Amino acid sequence: MMSEIFNIQFLHPSVFYILGGLLIPFLKGRVKQGYMLFVSLLAFFAVVNLPYGTFGAYEFLSWKLTFLEVDKLSKVFAYIFTIMGVIGVIYSIHVKNDGEHFSAFYYVGGSLGVIFAGDFLTLFLFWEMMAFSSVFLIWFRKSKSSLDSGFRYLLWHVAGGLILLAGIMLQYSVSGDLSVQYLPFHGWWPTDFQSLASFLIIIGFIVNAAVPPFGAWLPDAYPAATVTGAVFMSAFTTKTAVYALIRVCAGSEMLIVLGVIMAIYGVVYAVLENDARRLLAYHIISQVGYMVAGVGLGTPMAINGVVAHAFCHILYKSLLFMGTGSVLYVTGTAKLTELGGLYKTMPRTMIYTVIGGLSISAFPLFSGFVSKSMTVTAFGEAHLTWAFIALMLASAGTFLHTGLKVPYFIWFGKDQGLKAKEPPWNMELAMGIGALFCVGLGIFYKPLYALLPHAVHFEPYTAYHTWETLQLLLFTQLGFFLLLKKLWCEDTISLDTDWFLRKGAKAFMWITKPLAKIEYKFIGEIYEFIIQKPIMGTAKVFKIIDTVVVDGAVNGLGKLTLAWSRKIQNAQSGQIQHYAMYMVAGFIALIVVIMVLP
Amino acid sequence: MKLLDLIQVLSTKTIKKIAYSVLVLLIAVDFIIPRHEIHFFGDKIPGFWSLFGFIACVLIIIVSKWIGHMGLMKDENYYDE
Known part of the structure; x- marks a missing residue:
């Protein structure tokens, strides 16, 4: 496959991250930094070079796997993912831990693999690679709470992945077709096997899109990640899911309702939140809500709006995570109750x-304005007034928190006298690039509109629309300053839907303890009497045959197995991180083999 | 830092005056702004989005805090106990 691709003068963009990442541990210092930047830039130019069409088809058993299917939709996502890759690499280039760079590379490579996948098995393979590589971005924070959050993150994604796999398998058994195709789901419950397949696939996707009640992993995991890890995470998992939803489930009405609920839900939790990075995590849920709702509406304008919004969202959300991450990096805390008065020491970060x-608040002349308004207007034009109003309400909430609450309590508010300075040059450079994109896209939005999957008939800067937005936002600001006392942060956490799982797991352990005793004492004895003894009797007879006939042949093999298992035994540490690492290594080996095979 | 110095020099009163005049101006101009895209009745009322923005902000803060204090907000060590 590699040679075939070389012949036609382009490469799958994820090859750069997946094969390129392998070299990171062998390089040092400036060379390593330059190398990582170079690889991420190469991946971007690989996307620029990519022609439309289907490439990299590969027969595996009886399935046809397609690694590279390029159209307008996958290409625009690839553009933003690789741009974000460059920004993320610059922001994290000072990090000494090679493991962190390695995980980030495979995470980005996985997301590129998903958006170019032409069949569901390939999509699933990269889907899982994203989960298993990104969890290390949490674990490398190396605190007890990050370890726990990472486990929970992994459990959510493994569960979601299995549901997705079940849907894929069902789809295959119903249609015999594994290609990634349009399978919308209508109504709320599946009625036949085909709709059950769509239903399971959509559930698998919305777990990664953090749609409530399956979204609790996001505000749990992102604030627990490393400073630089959270920047990567804010960009890829949910937006890859949005891509998959557009590709497979556009026009599924259920998504409109779920998306609007998400948009408001994120805002409500953001009011209660004290950790700046968790507040931003809740606003990812809110913003992805606009996208999920837009996918549910499914009109060309809505889909254009969703794609444009995902594009802008990745840039401004990563910028926000970089800003608050810098504060965490310099001061050691991201809690709003412990911050304040940093405008003197970190004005540029501010x-x-x-x-x-x-x-993110969609202020005129900034990137959110040209993208969010397209989605919201699509709802206005479809005369879904309730959704239109709810999304406008969430817009006010977005400005209230991300535009006002976060900057106010970090940089103004009560001066805590914290010692702080601007972050290292590379972090600032990454923020500068991100900020430039945010302003640039707000003013020169035509190039972005040209990349969208459908022809665009939308002009964001009409007099009324600009004025409507200004009124909404500036009167929100009035409300903020009048109610500032009520908004003062409290040092708490807020219960989310994962309460049922986290408390449920404890209850489960509590119940199983006595059950285990019963099993051991009572069931164990019955088992011995009814099953074990007769079997042992029969076994004795077989043993005689066995020792005489079979043993000779098997003994040699047995010794070999024993020797091997002694070796493997050392790898069995009993720590799930290690197992996860082996699984990632397995994925990598598999993908490398497929890529390099002729 | 010059911008920040300027903000510090300006008294809070002056900033407030400027801010309030901007808000009044926003509503005033809304009476004469041309309306092409009317999605529902609110788009026909001058100053509708000003009122909407303000009420939305107040509602979001009060309702969320109320829900939070109903039992959603817990001490940080809640799950460790």
Whole structure:
């Protein structure tokens, strides 16, 4: 496959991250930094070079796997993913831990693999690679709470992945077709096997899109990740899921309702939140809500809006995570109750973060304005007034928190006298690039519109629309300052839907303890009497045959197995991180083999 | 830092005056702004989105805090106990 691709003068963009990542541990210092930047830039130019069409088809058993299917939709996502790859690499280039770079590379490579996958098995393979590589971005924070959050993150994604796999298998058995195709789901419950397949696939996708009640992993995991890891995570998992939803489930009405609930839900939790990065995580849920709702509406304008919004969202949300991450990096905390008065020591970080805040709030001249308004207008034009109003309400909430609450309590508010300075140059450079994109896209939006999957008939800067937005946002600001006392942060966490799982798991353990005793004492004895003894009797007879006939042949093999298992035994550490690492290594080996095979 | 110095020099009163005049101006201009895209009745009322923005903000803060204090907000060590 590799040679075939070389012949036609282009490469699958994820090859750069997946094969390129392998070299990271062998390089040092400036060479390593330059190398990582170079690889991420190469991946971007590989996307620029990519022609439309289907390539990299590969027969595996009886299935046809397609690794590279390029159309307008996958290409625009590839553009933003590789741009984000470059920004993320710059932001994290000072990090000494090679493991972190390695996980980030495979995470980005996995997301590129998903969006170019032409069949569901390939999609699933990369889907899982994303989960298993990104969990290390949480674990490398190396605290007890990050370890726990990472486990929960992995459990959510393994569960979601299995549901997706069940849907894929069912789809295959119903239609015999594994290609990634349009399988919308209508109504709320499946009625036949075909709709059950769509239903399971959609559930698998919305777990990764963090749609409630399956979204609790996101605000749990992202604030627990490393400073630089959270920047990567904010960009890829949910947006890859949005891509998959557009590709497979556009027009599934259920998504409109779920998306609107998400948009508001994220805002409500953001009011209660004290950790700045968790507040931003809740706003990812809110913003992805606009996208999920837009996918549910499914009109060309809505889909254009969703794609444009995902594009802008990755840039401004990563910028916000970079800004608050810098504060965490310098001061050691991201809690709003412990921060305040940093405008004197970190003014440039403040400006970048405020630009991110104005962009997410869809302020005119910032990137969110040209993308969010397209989605919301699509709802207005479809005369879904309830959704239109609810999304406008969530817009006010977005500005209230990300545009006002976060900057106010970090940079103004009560001066805590924290010792702080601007972050290292590379972090600032990454924020500068992100901020430039946010302002640039807000003013020169035509190139972005040209990349969208459908022809665009939308002009964001009409007099009324600009004025409507300004009124909404500036009167939100009035409300913020009048109610500032009520909004003062409290040092708490908020219960989310994962309460049922986290408390449920404890209850389960509590119940199983006495059950285990019963099993051991009572059931064990019955088992011995009814099953074990007769079997042992029969076995004795077989043993005689066995020792005489079979043993000779098997003994040699047995010794070999024993020797092997002694070796493997050393790898069995009993720690799930290690098992996860082996699984990732397995994925990598598999993908490398497939890529390099002729 | 010059911008920040300027903000510090300006008294809170002056900033408030400027801010309130901007808000009044926003509503005033809304009476004469041309309306092409009317999605529902609110788009026909001058100043509708000003009122909407303000009420939305107040509602979001009060309702969320109320829900939070109903039992959603817990001490940080809640899950460790």
